Amino acid sequence: MNLRQDPVASLSALSSVLDLANGLEGEKSLLTGLFALELALDGGLSEDDARAAFYVGLLRHLGCTAYAAEESRLGNDVHLRRNLLRGDAGRPEHVVRSVLDANPSLPRRAVGLARLLTSSRRLRSEWFAEACGAARLLASGLGLDTRVLQGLDEAYERWDGTGGPRLLGGTDLHEVGRVAQAAHVAVVFFVGSGTAVAQEALALQSGTTLDPAWAKRAMAETASLQTLSDARIEAAEECLLESPPTIDATALATTFGDFADLQSPFTRGHSRRVAEACASAAPRLGLDAAEQATLQLAAYLHDLGHVTLPTGLWLRPEWTPSDREASRAHAHATEQLLTATPMLRDAAKLAGAHHERLDGGGYPRGLAPAALSRAARLLAVADVWVALQEERPHRPARTAPLARHALEAEVKAGRLDADCVAVVAGTKHVRRAPGPGPTSALTPREVDVLRLLAGGATNKEIAEKLGVSDRTVQHHTIHIYEKLGVSTRAGASLVAARTGIV
Template sequence: MSGGDAGPRLRLAELVAALSLGVDLGFGQPMEHVLRQCLIALRLAERIGLDDEERVAVYYTALLVNVGCHSDAHEQAKWFGDDIALKAGKYRYEQRSLAGAVAAVRLIGSGNPPLHRFRVGLEFALGGFHEVDRMISGHAALATSLAGRLGLPDSVRRAVAASYEQWDGRGWPGEVKGEAVPIASRLAQLAEFTEVAHRVGGTAAATALAERRAGSQFDPRLVAVLCRDADAVLGELDEVHTWEAVIAAEPALGVWLGGEQFERALLAVADFVDLKSPYTLGHARAVADLVDAAAAGLGLAEDQRTQLRRAALLHGLGRLGVSNAIWDKPGPLGTGERERVRLQPYLTERMLCQSPTLAPLGAIAVQHRERLDGSGYPRGLTAPAISRGARILGTADAYRSMIEPRPHRDALTAPQAAAELRAEAAAGRLDAEAVTSVLAAAGHRVPRRTTGPAGLTGREVDVLRLLARGLSNKAIASRLVISPKTARNHVEHIYAKIDTSNRAGACLFALEHGLLPQAEAATE
């Protein structure tokens, strides 16, 4: 399973491990919880003598076990207010226990006025428990679907499908029990819960939890293996570099993706992330298509287009770390909620930065909400620090978001969205070139413009000529009848396109490319 196309190749383990970091956040756990549970599961697998093929199933099941749990976050937030707070309770109580049910009921309608909570509670009493049961059963089915789209073997798909089954048969969907539950499923579940217990209370807490649930949730034979060698199985989890340890521990020779396989894997992950809210279904793939067409219109090289499209597919990964109580809120966001939203691009970068192949995509994605005037987030960058690719991605994301419905507004029409983008460019927040290219790619009529060397627009050539002749931004603005701020933005765009940072470099570029006719230069 390796791509033969030229260009960067992606190790599948890195993509799944990066996705697992978002799953961590979606369960209110620190990043690398899933990676640590994968290491625990592999250590147990080694002790019971599983072969390479069986350990492949253990490896990917441990990484994918909860990947489907964000797919109905919208419904979870509807019932319980904060879907992340709800899922975090998974590790506090035994499965299907009365204490766990009581804790969930206490969350019903949280964050809303008493009357609303009463109404939601009444609806939940009439059918909510059954709906939640169906949700949990559906999580494993969705994870199985993702495993299939990623091209993982049947052994992984079978194990992921049974990842919520229990030894005593009281799991989800409750179709198998005991030895009929795949060994990879049993190992992944034991590793998941003992990782949390060990992180919170140490080895003694982890073994106590395992022994308490042996014969009910967990396979008693596996619990015995864990408790017999607990220090070795659970040891050094805090000392090892978890990411590198998990990637290096992939059984057999590893799975590499190139070309179309790379693209299909990213698309599969993007589609699953977009399931988090009904308002974002298909958003990433639509943005990627728009970005690719805009980049082609600008004449970007094929490798640049490919990298930008891939960054577009992954730009929303950080949404997994923000509750749907925020994403799906119909009213205005509070200050704290806005701050959580502002973290989303940063979380995306953090999820991708440890993979040598994915890190460059994260470097583009993290800037897609930045704005040229410094009003964006997460870092408040200004024009010189925002890459050209991020400007195109940010514009395409803004356009698609406008024409999609959101909980607080209806979808804008295409002409309305185009007008909004042009206004943002005129105000100096979005890149004018990116706006024009995105609108053209979306089918809007845009003014024809000639393109100069290095992709300079006609207006940028005019500014460059004046800049090279020593005029200040204010003087350039006066000569061209534009605002000083717009002139400054043009200068910054020119410097970025011709790869210089000063007027002398701009002068040389203008001379080398014949942009200063001799007659015009002689008049000065």
């Protein structure tokens, strides 16, 4: 199922990463968007509203990485999200069953269930807030209609007012979002179990999760999901292209790079820092303008494949040999995702090669030196250089001199390019102070708190680090959120990454 015209085609293709991050199959996000568009038009909404419903359905899961680290404490977060989506998350028994099914062994199940039972109310409210807030903020970088942003912000609200994050309900919810919600329920059950089960789910959730009118219309049209003809796809594309979003390749790359970096508190802002290191070094290494532009896209997106794997893998302080082997799949996943995305296709092989090494011992292909371009060699060096100066679960962040020494050792071992290391490690990186924009109003102390917040530190840990009380940290956090116009840690982390604070 392919839409042919950019930028709609590229955004639609890249939505498959949202499906993979949630353990879903069958182009769920794209199918949801198309079904939402058809429901809206058939239900008498304007074409503008129908287009907005398409993007709300397409990008519903754009904030799913925002709370992934916390979800991973309950079990395999990819499986957990998939299980929750295939039922009514408002029913406690379904949530419990989802947690149990997301754990492979009895001890892990016991741990996950204990954490759920002791923190269920907090987890639920935080998850709604983090997921919706991140989706809205990420989508704002794509220049989408305000109706789309509102629909994403209300994606987990319910018709009966028991959802979140603001307990909205009924006609207080934007109709675009209500249409997309009905399409989501129809498609997620159709893809997993077929038409009859999808219709049953729509009936069960009518009047609770779903607007009864849109649930009824979706029930009547669910069977059409079995025969999505070329003619219907062309009709949808024609409607979408009457007013296409003005998305360029850089906006698409930075948005989905940020989406990937949100998965772990150890990687927030990582891709932007790698892109910055590449941008600084590329001209001095003789890359022409076209090579530099492709390299920038690859740098933003090199770790996109991370989200196809459980977050717990990236948070473990020690890896087993099987963990290490599993982690290598992310590079190939990145290349596949970008190859399918027209606006980013030229960056696919470059992004997928960021773990290749000059001695042929890298992955995923074990390429020989002759197969590695100067841009590929630079991206590999920049990724290691930046990562070494970031904290990881198994080690603290290294200073620049120690990181430089580690790179030089890799050159001696024949794994990294000497010229690239000389240029990248020879550049003194200065952490940015707040510039024009939302971070400019922050005090120096608030900047310190924001950096620690973005790194996943609790209020107590921040207080100990800065030598202040928990209450002082709480006050700083409130002021930070107010000044940045956000309400969650993920939102604050995104703003910090976009402005170079982290």
